Amino acid sequence: MVRGRICRLLVRDVRFSTSLGGHGSDAMHTDPDYSAAYVVLETDAEDGLKGYGLTFTLGKGTEVVVCAVNALAHHVLNKDLRDIVGDFRGFYRQLTSDGQLRWIGPEKGVVHLATAALLNAVWDLWAKQEGKPLWKLLVDMDPRTLLSCIDFRYITDVLTEEEAYEILQKGQVGKKEREGQMLMHGYPAYTTSCAWLGYSDDTLKQLCTEALKDGWTRFKVKVGADLQDDIRRCRLIRNMIGPEKTLMMDANQRWDVPEAVEWISKLAEFKPLWIEEPTSPDDILGHAAISECHNRVIFKQLLQAKALQFLQIDSCRLGSVNENLSVLLMAKKFEIPVCPHAGGVGLCELVQHLIIFDFISISASLKNRMCEYVNHLHEHFRYPVVIKKASYMPPKDAGYSTEMKEESVKKHQYPHGEVWKKLLAAQEN
Amino acid sequence: MVRGRICRLLVRDVRFSTSLGGHGSDAMHTDPDYSAAYVVLETDAEDGLKGYGLTFTLGKGTEVVVCAVNALAHHVLNKDLRDIVGDFRGFYRQLTSDGQLRWIGPEKGVVHLATAALLNAVWDLWAKQEGKPLWKLLVDMDPRTLLSCIDFRYITDVLTEEEAYEILQKGQVGKKEREGQMLMHGYPAYTTSCAWLGYSDDTLKQLCTEALKDGWTRFKVKVGADLQDDIRRCRLIRNMIGPEKTLMMDANQRWDVPEAVEWISKLAEFKPLWIEEPTSPDDILGHAAISECHNRVIFKQLLQAKALQFLQIDSCRLGSVNENLSVLLMAKKFEIPVCPHAGGVGLCELVQHLIIFDFISISASLKNRMCEYVNHLHEHFRYPVVIKKASYMPPKDAGYSTEMKEESVKKHQYPHGEVWKKLLAAQEN
Numbered sequence: 042m043v044r045g046r047i048c049r050l051l052v053r054d055v056r057f058s059t060s061l062g063g064h065g066s067d068a069m070h071t072d073p074d075y076s077a078a079y080v081v082l083e084t085d086a087e088d089g090l091k092g093y094g095l096t097f098t099l100g101k102g103t104e105v106v107v108c109a110v111n112a113l114a115h116h117v118l119n120k121d122l123r124d125i126v127g128d129f130r131g132f133y134r135q136l137t138s139d140g141q142l143r144w145i146g147p148e149k150g151v152v153h154l155a156t157a158a159l160l161n162a163v164w165d166l167w168a169k170q171e172g173k174p175l176w177k178l179l180v181d182m183d184p185r186t187l188l189s190c191i192d193f194r195y196i197t198d199v200l201t202e203e204e205a206y207e208i209l210q211k212g213q214v215g216k217k218e219r220e221g222q223m224l225m226h227g228y229p230a231y232t233t234s235c236a237w238l239g240y241s242d243d244t245l246k247q248l249c250t251e252a253l254k255d256g257w258t259r260f261k262v263k264v265g266a267d268l269q270d271d272i273r274r275c276r277l278i279r280n281m282i283g284p285e286k287t288l289m290m291d292a293n294q295r296w297d298v299p300e301a302v303e304w305i306s307k308l309a310e311f312k313p314l315w316i317e318e319p320t321s322p323d324d325i326l327g328h329a330a331i332s333e334c335h336n337r338v339i340f341k342q343l344l345q346a347k348a349l350q351f352l353q354i355d356s357c358r359l360g361s362v363n364e365n366l367s368v369l370l371m372a373k374k375f376e377i378p379v380c381p382h383a384g385g386v387g388l389c390e391l392v393q394h395l396i397i398f399d400f401i402s403i404s405a406s407l408k409n410r411m412c413e414y415v416n417h418l419h420e421h422f423r424y425p426v427v428i429k430k431a432s433y434m435p436p437k438d439a440g441y442s443t444e445m446k447e448e449s450v451k452k453h454q455y456p457h458g459e460v461w462k463k464l465l466a467a468q469e470n
Numbered sequence: 471m472v473r474g475r476i477c478r479l480l481v482r483d484v485r486f487s488t489s490l491g492g493h494g495s496d497a498m499h500t501d502p503d504y505s506a507a508y509v510v511l512e513t514d515a516e517d518g519l520k521g522y523g524l525t526f527t528l529g530k531g532t533e534v535v536v537c538a539v540n541a542l543a544h545h546v547l548n549k550d551l552r553d554i555v556g557d558f559r560g561f562y563r564q565l566t567s568d569g570q571l572r573w574i575g576p577e578k579g580v581v582h583l584a585t586a587a588l589l590n591a592v593w594d595l596w597a598k599q600e601g602k603p604l605w606k607l608l609v610d611m612d613p614r615t616l617l618s619c620i621d622f623r624y625i626t627d628v629l630t631e632e633e634a635y636e637i638l639q640k641g642q643v644g645k646k647e648r649e650g651q652m653l654m655h656g657y658p659a660y661t662t663s664c665a666w667l668g669y670s671d672d673t674l675k676q677l678c679t680e681a682l683k684d685g686w687t688r689f690k691v692k693v694g695a696d697l698q699d700d701i702r703r704c705r706l707i708r709n710m711i712g713p714e715k716t717l718m719m720d721a722n723q724r725w726d727v728p729e730a731v732e733w734i735s736k737l738a739e740f741k742p743l744w745i746e747e748p749t750s751p752d753d754i755l756g757h758a759a760i761s762e763c764h765n766r767v768i769f770k771q772l773l774q775a776k777a778l779q780f781l782q783i784d785s786c787r788l789g790s791v792n793e794n795l796s797v798l799l800m801a802k803k804f805e806i807p808v809c810p811h812a813g814g815v816g817l818c819e820l821v822q823h824l825i826i827f828d829f830i831s832i833s834a835s836l837k838n839r840m841c842e843y844v845n846h847l848h849e850h851f852r853y854p855v856v857i858k859k860a861s862y863m864p865p866k867d868a869g870y871s872t873e874m875k876e877e878s879v880k881k882h883q884y885p886h887g888e889v890w891k892k893l894l895a896a897q898e899n
Contacts, residue, residue, distance in 0.1 A: 099569070141501070151534060297623060297626045299626060324624060324767050
């Protein structure tokens with residue numbers, strides 16, 4: 042089924058000026074412009090299908106990720122797609138272990154984000170050629186093929202390929218029913234859109250009221266900049282949503298370990314289900330509860346050290362579907378609920394595929410599980426998420442939902458797109 | 471004393487074609503072209519002094535680091551040097567916690583390497599303006615000023631500023647004598663130049679013979695690609711150097727944890743003092759012995775977890791002198807000997823300053839301590855290292871020894887320098 046030689050790779054720097062409205066603001070990122078390094082792959086196949094991939098960034102530095110995608114491009118160009126997906130583990134290893142490029146990573150930061158953008162495009166292309174949404178491609182794939190996409194390097198001490206195979210085999214039981222359940226009810230979501238740090242109390246109240254009206258029952262609030270401010274905001278939200286609904290908090294790496302312990306004790310009265318990213322993402326031993334990480338080796342240790350109670354995967358920080366698969370399998374082994382990170386640019390569109398697949402084929406449980414949702418920038422995507430009754434409805438279109446509207450891309454390209462030309466000119470005046 | 475506004479920042483991509491001779495080759499990096507992103511800072515002061523800084527890379531990807539330096543440049547340009555070093559902690563924080571750029575790090579990979587190159591240039595400039603070699607600038611600096619260069623974020627659970635102050639105060643005792651000792655005898659070094667993985671047995675024998683003749687007593691060998699090959703090479707070296715001399719091994723992140731345990735047990739008969747980088751640099755819990763890391767948060771945990779017996783700092787992977795200071799202080803608290811990583815491009819030139827300062831002002835001990843040495847590319851530096859009787863002699867010229875010869879830079883600039891023009895033309899034919 043898979044066909045064509047990759048004959049063109051285009052990567053673009055696309056930025057949305059979200060900082061103007063305080064959207065996405067938190068204790069460490071006060072003025073993010075939600076952005077993406079956006080990759081398009083073309084093949085010489087006659088079907089004309091293209092693969093779209095992206096990684097999420099915060100504005101400045103997107104050009105650095107674009108530069109890294111170009112540095113990796115020679116691994117992709119002129120490759121036959123059959124050879125790539127036929128030995129996807131080998132291809133993943135080639136990208137992440139390039140003898141010269143791995144020095145400026147390895148498997149972290151800029152080069153890993155670039156790897157994610159590239160591989161996300163490959164997965165999108167593969168799913169499109171198979172005529173399936175990505176989650177369905179994964180659900181229908183036989184376990185051995187699935188495992189052949191995963192690089193087990195550095196994790197075999199907690200998960201061998203045979204153990205992973207057993208987990209997937211067990212996941213076959215009841216798969217059809219769970220797929221039906223997803224198609225009917227979708228995957229439970231929570232919203233982060235009401236309580237960015239830069240929002241005024243009035244905005245917060247208004248958004249909270251609307252969200253409650255729309256049926257949301259789970260809310261996340263940004264904290265960490267000022268304790269008194271946090272207490273006031275958390276009280277306000279807890280009062281509005283009542284004692285039964287779920288509240289999460291996110292400190293975005295703001296605290297040192299002792300500071301985190303003290304701060305969290307002051308916020309405990311508002312009964313958060315979790316406190317996300319209390320400190321440095323590199324600090325495994327310092328974590329009592331933790332969030333997204335940059336690769337499977339970090340996740341492995343967080344699981345080993347019992348340093349997390351919820352595991353938040355990310356579709357664009359980890360090495361695409363390949364590395365996320367290994368983390369989903371480790372989470373299953375340790376029986377830790379996966380609650381994906383989303384929002385940004387396209388993160389909701391992408392990660393819904395992974396978590397729906399996880400439910401159908403791996404975790405088989407919704408207990409304590411939900412997927413983050415943020416309600417902006419979806420209008421720029423060709424296949425935007427569909428939320429019904431605070432749940433993600435499984436995508437029906439073929440691919441990884443990564444494709445953006447060409448018009449949006451053109452307008453928001455940095456620095457020469459129409460939007461940025463105006464903004465930059467205004468800044469100069 | 472400090473003066474001038476930074477009015478120009480130039481960054482260049484300089485590459486040496488070391489892969490042609492197998493120099494620098496190891497189990498994970500089979501064909502490195504030792505390279506650097508090389509920064510030059512100019513001020514508007516009348517002294518005409520410039521600050522030179524670099525970070526080490528392996529060829530491909532240097533352009534990505536150059537791009538990241540440019541992304542950080544606005545934090546440096548038009549700043550008064552007095553303001554920078556007067557609040558160096560704040561300046562460090564500004565570079566590493568830029569609200570948009572930290573997303574593509576934070577404090578790791580490409581952006582952290584770029585930060586190191588920039589800050590190394592600032593330190594070089596500062597030391598030059600003071601008319602002192604960097605190690606002497608640090609030795610003479612009062613403890614409070616020294617500490618004001620360190621960002622304690624994320625490490626206060628193991629080292630507070632007050633504890634660090636006490637360590638430095640204690641280090642005052644006997645300082646003069648230790649400085650005299652350094653000036654007389656230098657800092658003990660070990661050599662990695664004899665046994666790169668790509669060298670033939672004959673080359674290895676010849677280089678080992680020469681090194682013994684030159685008075686070297688400590689040797690490092692690269693391992694990890696093939697066990698039988700490793701056994702043969704380690705036996706050869708151990709036989710040549712005899713049972714009393716010191717042998718270290720370096721696997722450069724080649725193994726999974728179980729694989730490392732098995733492999734190491736097979737090499738134990740050759741009595742290595744340490745096995746460096748047996749597995750992923752991110753794997754704290756998996757390490758029995760470990761090596762260089764990407765930031766102070768990782769080092770903190772390695773110390774907490776007692777996962778290392780030797781600590782190898784790096785002048786270009788960590789955030790310059792600032793972050794290395796925090797690691798040296800933590801190592802002192804945990805009484806772990808520091809044996810710096812060197813080699814590459816300029817790493818010997820830079821790190822000698824740090825380890826000589828460490829001996830004089832912090833560790834006050836040479837027990838189990840030595841600094842790596844590799845004997846190539848020094849000819850491109852204006853103030854190359856001086857080795858006497860297998861020891862680093864303290865640099866006497868003002869600055870951080872970071873300045874390269876302009877002629878070398880021009881020739882090796884990628885891709886338009888003379889050397890690369892020829893090589894790339896030859897590749898095309």
